[in-house]
Amino acid sequence: xxxxxxxxxxxxxxxxxxxxxxxxxxIPQGGFRWLLGPSGxxxxxxxxxxxxxxxxxxxxxxxxxxxxxxxxxxxxxVRLRQRIGMVHQDYKLIPGLSVADNVALPLRLQKRxxxxxxxxxxAILKWVGLGERLNAPAASLSGGEQQRTAIARAIIHRxxxxxADEPTNALEESQAHRLLDMFxxxxxxxxxxxxxxHNEALxxxxxxxxxxLERGRLVQDEGATV
Amino acid sequence: MMMPFSGRKxxxxxxxxxxxxxxxxxxxxxxxxxxxxxxxATGARALSARWAGGAAQLVTVQxxxxxxxxxxxxxxxxxxxxxxxxxxxxxxTLPPGSVMHRLDKEELARLLEPWLGEADNSALPLPAxxxxxxxxxAQVPNDLEQTLTAHVPGTIVEHNASWGERLKALAxxxxxxxxxxxxxxxxxxxxxxxLATRAGLSTRRDIIEILHGLxxxxxxxxxxxxxxxxxxxxxxxxxxxxxxMVPLLVLFRMAAPFANISLQSDTLLLPDWQTLQNIxxxxxxxxxxxxxxxAAFICWITTQSMVRLWLRRLP
Ligand SMILES: Nc1ncnc2c1ncn2[C@@H]1O[C@H](COP(=O)(O)OP(=O)(O)O)[C@@H](O)[C@H]1O
Ligand SMILES: [Mg+2]
Numbered sequence: 001x002x003x004x005x006x007x008x009x010x011x012x013x014x015x016x017x018x019x020x021x022x023x024x025x026x027i028p029q030g031g032f033r034w035l036l037g038p039s040g041x042x043x044x045x046x047x048x049x050x051x052x053x054x055x056x057x058x059x060x061x062x063x064x065x066x067x068x069x070x071x072x073x074x075x076x077x078v079r080l081r082q083r084i085g086m087v088h089q090d091y092k093l094i095p096g097l098s099v100a101d102n103v104a105l106p107l108r109l110q111k112r113x114x115x116x117x118x119x120x121x122x123a124i125l126k127w128v129g130l131g132e133r134l135n136a137p138a139a140s141l142s143g144g145e146q147q148r149t150a151i152a153r154a155i156i157h158r159x160x161x162x163x164a165d166e167p168t169n170a171l172e173e174s175q176a177h178r179l180l181d182m183f184x185x186x187x188x189x190x191x192x193x194x195x196x197x198h199n200e201a202l203x204x205x206x207x208x209x210x211x212x213l214e215r216g217r218l219v220q221d222e223g224a225t226v
Numbered sequence: 227m228m229m230p231f232s233g234r235k236x237x238x239x240x241x242x243x244x245x246x247x248x249x250x251x252x253x254x255x256x257x258x259x260x261x262x263x264x265x266x267a268t269g270a271r272a273l274s275a276r277w278a279g280g281a282a283q284l285v286t287v288q289x290x291x292x293x294x295x296x297x298x299x300x301x302x303x304x305x306x307x308x309x310x311x312x313x314x315x316x317x318x319t320l321p322p323g324s325v326m327h328r329l330d331k332e333e334l335a336r337l338l339e340p341w342l343g344e345a346d347n348s349a350l351p352l353p354a355x356x357x358x359x360x361x362x363x364a365q366v367p368n369d370l371e372q373t374l375t376a377h378v379p380g381t382i383v384e385h386n387a388s389w390g391e392r393l394k395a396l397a398x399x400x401x402x403x404x405x406x407x408x409x410x411x412x413x414x415x416x417x418x419x420x421l422a423t424r425a426g427l428s429t430r431r432d433i434i435e436i437l438h439g440l441x442x443x444x445x446x447x448x449x450x451x452x453x454x455x456x457x458x459x460x461x462x463x464x465x466x467x468x469x470x471m472v473p474l475l476v477l478f479r480m481a482a483p484f485a486n487i488s489l490q491s492d493t494l495l496l497p498d499w500q501t502l503q504n505i506x507x508x509x510x511x512x513x514x515x516x517x518x519x520x521a522a523f524i525c526w527i528t529t530q531s532m533v534r535l536w537l538r539r540l541p
Binding site for chain 2: 052
């Protein structure tokens with residue numbers, strides 16, 4: 001479950017650049033939200049806030065049902081981050097590691113047994129169509145392959161919350177559709193999802209409520225219960 | 227150089243070996259310095275202990291014309307005790323536990339050999355030399371020389387304590403200097419480790435942010451860096467300490483005769499290289515063995531604190 005109450009976020013050392021203003025919305029556990037809006041509206045910023053890469057400047061925030069504020073211990077944020085999967089717009093793979101080692105990171109950081117990790121890696125990479133690229137260095141991947149690796153890394157540890165920033169912009173249509181079907185399935189199984197996109201065809205294919213941002217403000221919340 | 231967790235595939239151990247290698251070299255150089263300083267400190271401490279205990283308790287009494295009677299023989303009385311016997315009798319009043327030894331002719335000859343050669347010196351009027359070792363806590367009476375010269379004119383008392391005190395003070399200030407030098411070396415080691423850590427942090431900044439985002443704890447990330455610098459510190463310090471042993475062994479061999487001054491030995495012979503291991507003080511060897519671990523700990527704790535501090539910029 002996610003809940004934001006009057007959340008604002010300002011960028012910069014002196015926090016003097018307003019990026020997000022007065023956001024209030026909530027998403028139930030297992031809810032799916034499209035995150036829409038023109039370029040520069042603040043979609044990536046909101047996702048980084050939900051990924052705990054930064055904290056709100058103002059307002060109250062609940063993530064996976066847990067409070068998020070500067071008063072919390074760092075270990076609290078570590079535990080929360082381990083339950084979130086994030087697909088960054090620029091993938092954020094570690095170039096010196098292979099596809100398999102990149103994808104294994106969330107499990108290795110959680111100290112899962114290595115044989116279990118190997119099974120998971122093979123299954124998930126096969127699913128995203130990278131079964132043959134297991135040992136390829138991340139630096140040698142094409143854009144689409146990087147994106148699929150990033151997606152695999154975001155879901156391998158079955159997080160309770162998945163955030164995706166334009167996760168299909170480097171994918172072919174058939175791959176994008178497959179991904180969407182999986183997102184729908186994960187959501188039905190109880191994973192909360194927020195997916196930022198520009199892709200109109202995609203939105204029409206999976207009809208779910210949207211959060212519509214413009215200049216850092218929430219202008220429409222289709223999931224809001226009146 | 228491999229690190230213990232290089233098996234961990236998280237991207238932190240890849241690339242750029244340059245700052246790492248310079249850390250190894252710098253720690254080696256500083257450990258070399260620290261080892262030399264430790265050796266100096268050990269020497270100063272041994273000196274200080276000696277002057278506080280052993281040598282300060284030595285008193286030498288010289289009696290010229292030892293075999294002359296104390297009072298010239300007159301017609302009325304037979305000759306009394308000789309001057310040497312009179313002094314020895316007076317010395318019996320020294321604190322209990324004192325050991326007295328009058329050098330016999332041979333010992334005297336050996337003592338004077340460097341000056342007089344091996345010629346027959348029996349014709350020379352040699353003084354009597356009496357060596358006294360006081361028990362550990364005993365004090366020489368202040369008026370000893372006065373008493374003796376009053377009774378047996380011309381007697382000279384040499385007491386090590388007066389200049390022993392000064393030597394002890396000197397040894398103690400040497401010790402303090404060594405302590406300061408060690409502190410400085412430790413400070414530089416901290417600084418150098420800090421700089422190497424900062425370089426490592428900035429080249430791996432993106433990777434750290436990715437790992438942090440994936441739920442790596444501060445302890446995990448700091449531990450990965452700290453183990454690396456600790457291992458480099460351990461290796462570098464080991465190399466530096468071993469290198470320092472070379473000049474120190476030479477030095478100790480040369481210094482060995484001075485470390486053995488005692489009542490009996492008056493020779494200044496260099497010891498065999500083989501017996502040298504018995505001369506090198508154990509506390510110095512212990513300090514040398516500890517040095518690499520101290521260096522590793524300094525590296526570890528510096529990196530731990532720096533990385534944890536650096537991570538504070540991320541929520
Ligand atoms: N690193 C950055 N440096 C400067 N401005 C930034 C940076 N990141 C975001 N912004 C600004 O913050 C606002 C929101 O950006 P962003 O969240 O990336 O929007 P979106 O993802 O919807 O395109 C924009 O005005 C953008 O110019
Ligand atoms: Mg964006």
